[in-house]
Amino acid sequence: MMRPRITIHKGIRMLVAVDIGNTNIVLGFLDGDDIIGTYRITTKSNHTSDEYGLMITQFLALSGLRPSDIDDVIIASVVPKVMHSFRASIIKFLNINPMVVGPGIKTGINIRIDDPKSLGSDCLADCVGAYYTYGGPVLVADFGTATTFNYVNDEGVITCGLITTGIRTAAAALWGETAQLPEVEITKPKSILATGTKTAMQAGLYYNFLGGIERTIRQFRMELDEPFTVVATGGLGRVFKDDTELIDVYDPELIFKGMALIHSRNSHR
Template identity: 75%
Template sequence: MLIAVDIGNTNIVIGLLDGTRILGTYRITTSARHTSDEYGLMMLQFLALKGLKAGDVDDVIIASVVPQVMHSFRSSVVKFLDIDPMVVGPGVRSGLSIRMDDPKSLGADCLADCVGAYELYGGPILVADFGTATTFNYVDARKAITAGLISPGLQTAVGSLVSGTAQLPEVEITRPGSILAKGTKTAMQAGLYYSFLGGIERTIDQFRAEIDEDFKVVATGGLASVFKDDTDRIDIYDPDLIFKGMAIIYRKNA
């Protein structure tokens, strides 16, 4: 069994994989203050929920965009599972070439998403990941990542709006019943939702305008489910894309 760990800016998401089958996924709030013992105990608890123990784990692969957390989490894997984990990054074979100005700057999560998208759905393909940041990465028919875009995520936009104003409250991120809002909270929800949805569609349209080949669009990430049914620009919704990509990267390197 393989444990795949996605260390993001907001959450650490842990996937338990039996071959290509995902047994379960679990979320931990990302915090540099957690110790290796805390992370280790959490992993053992997640395994126990599936009737598993440390000895059932064959290997661990980690994709991280938060360097401050990597030391503690990697130490927890070594200490509690007796495994030196594989880390997605420079030197790890992915099967894709990165044709960017600075290939090393591509996030490990974006690379795993792109690998999963190309291997599962073919190319060319545009990979949209809706997390703390919203990222778009394009993989052409020749298995090359050739372009990327980064913008604030919806949760980030909510936090900015609340922290930058005196009276606006925290609101749940959800699809509003109507754009004709009649209260502060519903006005915020409608404004955030429709402006973000419009931004998604405009971004995909611009990729199509500047790329001289047809492509599919796959959406993933924690907030993709909010928009997936409200636009015809998204062809595929895969909430577990990063874990599938990490499993493929693991098989290419193990």
Template identity: 75%
Template sequence: MLVAVDIGNTNIVIGFLDGKSGNTNVGTYRITSKANHTSDEYGLFLTEFLHMSGFTPDDVDDVIICSVVPKVMHSFRSSIIKFFGLDPMVIGPGVKTGMNVRVDDPKSLGADILADCAGAYNEYGGPVLVADFGTATTFTHVDANGVIDAGVITTGIRTGAAALWGDTAQLPEVEITRPTTILGTNTKVCMQAGLYYTFLGGVERTIEQFRKELGGEDFTVIATGGLGRVFEGDTDEIDVYDPDLIFKGMAHIYARNMR
């Protein structure tokens, strides 16, 4: 088994992938990345998650980590070494990804975006536009030859919503969900409809602008990220919602660097 770990700004998402180079996810678990956990706590989380999925640490062949939160890495990496006796592979300089990054500063491209693009290109081909709905929302274009050449970064819907109720005295915190109507008659529904439809409109307009500036290129749009499922099936601009996209990308990257 390959354990894939995506350390994001809000959550640490752990996937148990069947086979060293396979991408069948047999278990997904989340830990908040806001808390300052010790290596022992991370180790206990991991071993318990394995047991919940019917596995033991002996079933783990290797671990690969994709991280955009450097301060978490020391404790998490230490937990892998201590509890599994493995030094995890970390996506970064020196790791072969199979992707050609042609942006102004390739080193500035987040490891999560790189893994998403590797997953999208290897699973769905190119050209492809990857829309990742997380703490931030990112759109990244990969051409037909696997070249990452352009992208957009904007506010995530939950991040924007938190600013709305955090900076206003009388607006409550509401669930981010698809509303039943835009014709709101109470504060909660009005907020949910406003957040949902203005964000969805921005997503559609962004994709349209990519098509326009790429000369009408017929790319496939792959959505991923925890909040992507909120918009699944509610717009013709998104072709596929793949919640395991980053794990598929990590599996492909691992296969290129298998130890």
């Protein structure tokens, strides 16, 4: 069932949405409903506010924007150690006190799991974006440093979820804990019939992870016993999106859509 689309608040024209993840900080520049640019920074807790500010202003310039063009900023973070310096950079360089996805923020969906506060703000934004863009029920799969699955029912309620390792995290453990296995690119192999160490690792990682994705989705379908849409996101989702029929939609900009929708509900501030 499709939900009514929520548009960005008319008083806000240019919004910066920031996803602070364990591996990368991803910035999205939104002009109304349009995402006009996305940029990535490696997440490092020792960056100063000036370093972040310099990178932000450079990214703005690459998109043909000036700091004065930005109306507001919203942040979803799962890395508390980075928040102080990053938030300070927004205040110093953009003269904006950013909105932060967290307790007290209106989202348009409810969370009914054992500990609602334990749900990451990135997962919450993903679920908002998926529910209001594609409708419910929807299973939202985010392939990042960790892999998460969260289920939003037809009434816009997050009822359950699953967390496991991301494929890059698993790969890093493989070559980090073995003396003779090299670091390899995470990519779909040409064949599972590998004849070398690197291709054997790529094939093993890829097909083991793909099989886990499909088994997980099938188990959700078995236990929920109702039709739902599967929406995937996250940087590593692109590796698998064309190799399984169980993923209905791959949307790499899902979190920005969710944050824009959340912002629109709270932009009276």
